[in-house]
Amino acid sequence: MTVSRSTTTAQEWISHDPDPKTAAELLECDDEELERRFSAPLTFGTAGLRGPLRAGPSGMNLAVVLRATWAVAKVLKDRGLDGQDVVVGRDARHGSDEFALAAAEVLAAQGFPVTLFFTAVPTPVVAFAVRSIPAAAGIQITASHNPPSDNGFKVYFGGGLPIVSPTDREIEQAMADAPPADEIPRHPVQPAGVGEIQRYVERAATVRHSHGAVRVAMTPLHGVGGEFALDALVRAGFTDVHVVEDQFAPNPDFPTVESPNPEDPAAVEAVLKLAADVDAEVAIALDPDADRCAVGIPTPDGWRMLTGDETGWLLGDYILSQLEPGPVTEATVVASSLVSSRMLAAIAAEHGARHVETPTGFKWLVRADEDLPGCTLVYAYEEAIGHCVDPSAVRDKDAISAAVLVCDLIAALRDRGHTLVDALDDLARRHGVHDTAVVSRTVDYAHEAGAVMARLRETPPDTLAGYQVTATDLSEKGTDAVVLSGSGDGVSVRVVVRPSGTEPKVKSYIEVHCADVTDLDAARTRARELRTELADVAARW
Structure with a gap:
């Protein structure tokens, strides 16, 4: 059915939207835009709910957060976890403060003791706290390294593990059955969590085994990890840390980078320059919620980022x-x-x-x-x-x-x-040369990614880079991926093709393995040439 301003679905959502700004935003949408906003609500993917900050069930907004949190509470109760602790955290993105407070207040109204962190925290702090307390669940408001226009809602259950099916599907069903957003009860919550933050930082410092100083260049890319990383490094004995000053304080607009993703070469230019300027031994870039870490090293040919x-x-x-x-x-x-x-x-x-x-x-x-x-x-x-x-x-x-x-x-x-x-x-030398790369092909719509995968399943290539390959379809095992692999003369090639779980892309993960490393430089050159050839093919799928 076509959704328009006059349909019951849109009318009810607008009339029960607790945020006047997003209600007004929907009232200004034409019928085509309303159709888009209501046709596909946010669902739990690779990293929880994640989407653009906009009104309606397909975006991140107060109404969606209230309904999602009510749904989490319902699933916990259905599992007999009434009254157990729950942790709520947030990053420093637009809307994160409001969303985290709303989530905490909904949980409190449902009878759960809530630890709402008093400040923006890295995502791993929430995972740590759920495991440390221990709590029944944790919610982190974050969109990781997405653009500044996005936000998200990540859920952990017992042991601080990110949720998997059937839990995610149960929460989605409960969201569909949730009361109107403005009718969901909320109860005031006092921010806390100083002790858990302290324990997290102390624990992070204990992964150290050796001794001695290291000169570090570091950037949190305008995210929430800067002070936490500095504290942990100093506690571990690494006091010679230099930071990219204009990227250190949290800023939801990420003003110095086009993309706050440390996998993006442009995003790490500043920290690599700083590393060279201060003669550092390592460059470290955190993503905005400080759960991913990119590492740069000095080489005889200059600084470069390691692959993951x-x-x-x-x-x-x-x-x-x-x-x-x-x-x-x-x-x-x-x-x-x-x-x-x-x-x-x-x-x-x-x-x-x-x-x-x-x-x-x-x-x-x-x-x-x-x-x-x-x-x-x-x-x-x-x-x-x-x-x-x-x-x-x-x-x-x-x-x-x-x-x-x-x-x-x-x-x-x-x-x-x-x-x-x-x-x-x-x-x-011990395990042979392994050369890897990721090729991303952007698609306009989800069904286009599906069409690419269908073509590969129906007519997979017989050869890649001159090697006979076998195609393995993993969809029967519940994984939307095709693996193409072949080998010969001490060389193996492997390409895993899958649609991205968070972006409109089809990704090809390439690996070339050369077992003969008698001449290491020659083996690396051969692997690099094959990897480049495979990347050219993958870009055309």
Whole structure:
């Protein structure tokens, strides 16, 4: 049915919108725009609810937050968790203060004791607090590294784990059945959480194993991680930290960057320049909610950013090297996702540990030890610069503890006269050259992404870069992805193609592995050439 200003759906929403500004916004929409606003409500995706700040059920606004929070409360009650603690946090985006307060007040009115953080906090602080208290659930108002026009609503349940199905579907159903937004009860809540913030920072500092100073250049990209990261680094003994001054204070407009995503080369230009100017040993860029960490290093050819995979290899190998071989290591789990490099699996095997490959997303990565009785997850990463380095404290990606561990690794390597460049060379000699890349193809609509995936499933390529490949459709396993893989003469190629969970894109995750590293430079050149050829093909799918 076409939605217009005169339809019951739009009329009811507007009449019950508790925010006069968004109600007025809807009244100004023509019928076509109303149709767009009401045709597809926000749903739980890879990172919870996330969308543009605008009126109506398809955007992030006060009415949506009230209904989503009421739905979370209902699901908790349905599971017999009435009266248990719930944590609410927020980043510094537009609307985050209002949304977090509203969420806390709805939960309080439903009888839940609420810890509402008194200040904007990194997302991993909420994940930590849910696990530490322990609480039944946590809500973080954040849109991570999205544009300034967006916001979001991320949910954790017991143990501080991001929710998965069927919980997300149950919340969505409860949202559909929720009372009108202005009829949802709210009860005043006093902000708190000083103790949990202190405990989080203290814990992040404890991931350190070595000694010695490291000179650091750091930027939080206008997000909320700056003071928290500085505090954790100093507590860990890293006091020589230089920050990009005009990116340090939280600013919801992200004025110095086009995109506040540290994977974007333009976003890290300032921190790399600072690193060169102060002769730093490492450059660290946090995303705006401080759950993802990008690492830059000096090389003989100048400064460059590590890929998420490279950082993942280094941290995974370092964490496993701290363990005594034997029963403890054999019960240790490290994890990476389907779209990440396979080198971590080889590193784990060398150390005698278990490796688990999961579907895309940290909600799966942090559950990698769930079906392995007696085994414990010690590290998980995904190529999109997400690292979980202390799963017993934070079962999600955490840029701050990852930053501490990166600095710790640099200090440990320096004691042996080595650098991160040397460590990457060492890993390549032990496990072969792994060259990775991500190719994103922007599409106009979700159905266009579906059409690309359908074409690959129906007529997959027979060869890639001269290698015969086999196509594996993972849709039967509940994952919307196609894996193309082939090998020959000591070289293997692998491309994982999937639609993005948060953006209108089809992504191709490429990996080339050259096993023969007799001549390391030649192997890297060969891998790079093949990766470039694969990227050219993937861009045309």
